Ligand code: SF4
């Protein structure tokens with residue numbers, strides 16, 4: 001449903017409010033195709049292109065029909081209710097040609113971790129029919145020029161190590177000029193095909209650790225694999241490009257009250273430094289965030305500032321993910 005909102009009425013000829021995902025995004029979820037997966041907004045996931053999708057009957061035209069419908073409404077200041085107030089909306093002179101330059105692959109939920117915050121564990125009804133095959137769709141979208149080689153390709157999931165066509169998709173992307181592939185992994189199982197992409201500087205792997213020691217890791221992941229994960233992170237970090245850079249990052253999702261303290265974050269930062277990681281990434285647990293987003297306690301801001309400053313001292317890059325990225329004032 002689209003609703004007129006005065007804040008989004010276009011103010012300049014040729015401009016209207018939209019976002020990168022509405023314009024050129026595509027997301028494969030279990031049983032549906034969407035335009036965005038923006039979990040930072042409660043209902044962002046619902047910008048549906050095709051429901052009841054199980055790998056067959058993929059209709060390219062449908063992607064552009066839905067997009068054009070959004071554009072037509074947005075040009076009148078009518079915004080889809082699931083996008084209302086999303087921080088990604090901005091006024092721009094958008095390129096309305098029909099192509100995809102952001103692809104999010106998240107159509108399976110199989111995993112070897114049991115994170116307490118896992119979306120698929122909390123919403124099992126959405127993951128009944130997962131793991132259809134995508135490789136032919138990706139090949140066709142590439143062959144007919146709809147999926148641009150400059151695209152950002154992201155893997156969500158599920159654990160990529162358990163996705164049966166993961167290696168085939170990665171090899172296809174690497175062999176066909178895709179340069180910007182981002183993989184999220186539990187890090188429990190080492191994935192050999194990632195090595196090639198890291199060495200070519202085309203893959204960035206993010207491993208969610210959420211802790212600085214095995215006790216906290218176990219509480220959050222319900223599995224005893226902290227040392228295995230750290231060893232795999234270290235191994236990935238040794239796969240450097242010719243310029244000596246490894247696109248490997250460890251992510252820490254702040255989950256009050258389990259790991260929102262400086263001691264735990266410091267241990268995580270030091271472990272990242274010792275493993276020669278290029279990035280530290282922070283986010284905050286989604287359910288906690290949605291309950292508290294209008295009244296975030298000061299100590300969370302203090303933790304963010306701490307990580308930001310320590311990352312500078314340790315000379316590791318600092319990246320804010322999704323929900324934390326929306327807390328602009330750190
Ligand atoms: S929820 Fe936000 S990111 Fe997703 S399509 Fe709507 S405006 Fe774009």
Ligand code: SF4
Nearest residue numbers: 111113115118158186
């Ligand atoms: S690693 Fe990701 S998919 Fe696996 S249990 Fe944790 S949150 Fe869920």
